Amino acid sequence: MQVVFVSNYFNHHQLSFxxxxxxxxxxxxxxxxxxxxxxxxVKMGWQAExxxxxxxxxxGGTTTGGPEAFMVRNPDEETAGGPEWxxxxxxxxxxxFGGCDDESYIRERLAAGKPIFRYNERLYKxxxxxxxxxxxxxxxxxxxxxxxxxPVYFLCAGAYVPCDLGIIHAYPExxxxxxxxxETREYAPGEPFSRKKKxxxxxxxxxxxxxxxxxxxxxxxxxxxxxEEIPFHITMIGGGELEEEVHSLAEELGVTxxxxxxxxxxxxxxxxxxxxSEIYLVTSDRKxxxxxxxxxxxxxxxxxxxxxxxxxxxxxIRQRENGILYHxxxxxxxxxxxxxxxxxxxxxxxxxxxxxxxxxxxxxxxTAAERLVSLCREMGFLGGTVDxxxxxxxxxxxxxxxxxxxxxxxxxxxxxxxxxxxxxxxxT
Numbered sequence: 001m002q003v004v005f006v007s008n009y010f011n012h013h014q015l016s017f018x019x020x021x022x023x024x025x026x027x028x029x030x031x032x033x034x035x036x037x038x039x040x041x042v043k044m045g046w047q048a049e050x051x052x053x054x055x056x057x058x059x060g061g062t063t064t065g066g067p068e069a070f071m072v073r074n075p076d077e078e079t080a081g082g083p084e085w086x087x088x089x090x091x092x093x094x095x096x097f098g099g100c101d102d103e104s105y106i107r108e109r110l111a112a113g114k115p116i117f118r119y120n121e122r123l124y125k126x127x128x129x130x131x132x133x134x135x136x137x138x139x140x141x142x143x144x145x146x147x148x149x150x151p152v153y154f155l156c157a158g159a160y161v162p163c164d165l166g167i168i169h170a171y172p173e174x175x176x177x178x179x180x181x182x183e184t185r186e187y188a189p190g191e192p193f194s195r196k197k198k199x200x201x202x203x204x205x206x207x208x209x210x211x212x213x214x215x216x217x218x219x220x221x222x223x224x225x226x227x228e229e230i231p232f233h234i235t236m237i238g239g240g241e242l243e244e245e246v247h248s249l250a251e252e253l254g255v256t257x258x259x260x261x262x263x264x265x266x267x268x269x270x271x272x273x274x275x276x277s278e279i280y281l282v283t284s285d286r287k288x289x290x291x292x293x294x295x296x297x298x299x300x301x302x303x304x305x306x307x308x309x310x311x312x313x314x315x316x317i318r319q320r321e322n323g324i325l326y327h328x329x330x331x332x333x334x335x336x337x338x339x340x341x342x343x344x345x346x347x348x349x350x351x352x353x354x355x356x357x358x359x360x361x362x363x364x365x366x367t368a369a370e371r372l373v374s375l376c377r378e379m380g381f382l383g384g385t386v387d388x389x390x391x392x393x394x395x396x397x398x399x400x401x402x403x404x405x406x407x408x409x410x411x412x413x414x415x416x417x418x419x420x421x422x423x424x425x426x427x428t
Contacts, residue, residue, distance in 0.1 A: 002028040002382055004092040006106070007099040007119075009037040012267065013180040013292050015048040020369035022053050030055050032085060034100050057085055090114070094381050096155070103143060110147065115381045117372075118144075119155040119178065121289025121311060123164040128412070131167045144170040151381075151392040154407075155372075157290050158311020162409040174395055175407040176375075177315055180292045181365035184299055185271075187356070192275035193301055193349065199232035199342060202277035202302070204270045207240035210287040212307075214242075214249055215331060219281070221253040222335040223342065230342050235277070237262045237270055274300035278348050279341055282306035282313070285328060286412075295363060298323065298355035303348045305337050308416045316363050319420055322354035327416050362402040371404035 002025050005018060010033050022029045030053045037047055089095055090108050097106050098119030106116060123140070124130050131137065145168050154171045155178035156162055162175045205211040213236065220234050236246075236259060243261075250256050265273070270293075274280060280297035281304075282288075288310040297304050298316065306313045309328040317323035324341075326333040341348045361367075376382045379393045399405040410418050 002093045003096065003376075004030055004032055004088050004094075005096040005098070006032040006034065006089065007097075008035050008101075009033050009099075010048050010051070010054050011037070011041070012048045013182050015051070016183050016365035017181045017369055018051065018053065020366045021373070022051070024369055024373050027053070029053055030088070032057065032088065032105075034102065034105065055088075093383070094376050098155070098157075110150065110152070113150055115151045115153075115376070115379075117153050117155050119157060120161070121157045122160045123168075125287045125289060127286075128164065128167060131164075137168065140168045140170070144168060148172060149391050153392075153395065156407045159314035159407075159410070159415070160286070160309070160311055160412055162407045163411050166409045173406070174392065175409070176395065176403075177401075177405050177407045178368065178403055179312055179315065179363070180290050180295070181363075181368050182292045182295050184295075184359055184364040184366070186360075187301075191301075193352065195276050196278050196301070196352075197233075197276055198278070198345070199230065200277040201232060201234040201279045201281060201338065202237070202273055202297075203234065203281045203283065204237035204265070204273065204293060205284065207238050207242040207246055209242065210285050211238075211240075212283040212285065213238070213246045215283040215334060216281055217246060217249045217253060217255060217259065218331060219335045219338055220250070220255040220258045223339060224255055224258055227339055227342060232342050233258060233260065235260045235262055235273060237265045237273060239264045271296060271300065274302055277302055278345075278352070279338060280304045281334075281338070282310060283334070284310050286310075295359060298363075299359040301352040301356045303341055303351035304355060305334065305341070307334075308419060309412070314410075314415060314419055316358065317355075318422075320351075322358050323351055325416070325419060368403035371399065371402075374398065375404050 003021060010031050018031050032055050034057050085105065086108060089105060090112065094115050094117065095106060095109055096117045096119050109116060144165065148170065153174045153176065154161065154165060156175050157179050165171050165175060203213070203216045205213070207213045216234060216236055223232055247261060250259055274297050280302035282291060282294060284291060284307060286309040290311040291313070294304060294306060294312040294316055304317060304323040306317060306323065306325055307328050308314065308325040313325055317325055319325055324337045326337055373382065375396070375398060378396050378398065395406060397406055
C-alpha cells in the first residue's frame, strides 16, 4: 500500500480528494475510518457515498470493507501477529493522519521514522492564550514539537494553523497550505450566472454563537435603511440553538420582509441556493477552522464576503480580486461591503467569476491530490523504500501558492493588514 489516510470518519468534504488519490495511485490507496459518524452530522448530510478504498476499524485490530458491523477499536485488544490497522499504517509509503485524537494509530510509525503528513485545523481556535497552559504545552510537545527533525509534515487546513504551530516551535519549514476540498462542479460558459437572482444574498450555517447569524439580520437592517431604491433579499438556511433568538431580532429590527428563514436544508439544496445567489456571507469567527462553504460558494460564482479570521479566507480569497474580507468583529465594514456590491452588479459579477476561476484552476481536490503525490515523489517517499527517513527531507518549493505550497507563518494579529497589503502589491 503506497498511501493510507487515517481519520475519524469519511465524509463529503474528503470524498473528492480521496477519489483523486485513489485514481492517481492506481488503487494503491485506502482511507481508514476509526469511529462511527455522530448522528447529528449524518442528519446534516455529512456521510459520504461508499467507496471501495474505505476501511473501517474493528475490535481486535482488524478492518472491514463496509460499515455494517462497525465498532470502535478497543486499543487493549491485540491479535496474533499484530492488528491489521497497525500493519497498514506501518508499511505504507506515506500516511496522512487527520481528524483523529488517538495518537496510538501512528505511534509505531513515528518511532520508526517513516513519513507522515498530519492534516488538521488550528490548535487554538478559542484563543492563543491557551498556549500558556503547562499541561497543554507538554501534550503539544509529545504530539508535535519533539518531531521537529523527523519526517513529519503538516498539511495546514487553515491559514492560522502555521502561527499556532509556531508558538510551540513545531514543523519549521515543514508546513504546507492545504484545506478541505468539497466537490468542484464544472459549469458551462456563463453558468450558473444566468440563474442568479438580482440582489440575492445567502447565508447557510448552524445558528450557533460563533457562526454569528445575528450579523446577517443586522446587515439586512442596515441595507434596508441605506439602500431604499435597490432591491435585495437575504435567505438564511439553517437552524440551531439561536434560531428563535434570530427570528425575534428580525422582527425587532423590522426586516422580516427582507429575510427568508429556510430552515435546515441538505447539501444539494444549499448548493442549489448558492447557484442562484449573487452574494454569499460567511460571518463565522476564529472557531471556523476552515469553512468549506467558502469553496462551494466560490465554485458557485458567488461574490463571497467573509470574516478574515476563518481558516479558508486568507488562502482562498484575495482582497477585492476574487472576494472581500472584512475585519473580524467589524459589523459596519461587513455592512458597507455588502451595500457596495448591491450598488455595483458588474463588480459583484466580476468577483463571482474570479472566485469560480480560483476553485477551477487551483483550490480543488484534483489539484491538491496531484500536488501531494508529486511532492511525495519529489521527496522520495513514493515508489521507494519505507525505511527510516532521518533526518527529514526538506520540502521543495514546487509552488508559490495554493495547495502544497509552503505555508507562511503570519501572526494572527497582523493577518488582516498582511492580506490587504498583499493585494496592493499584486496590483502594482
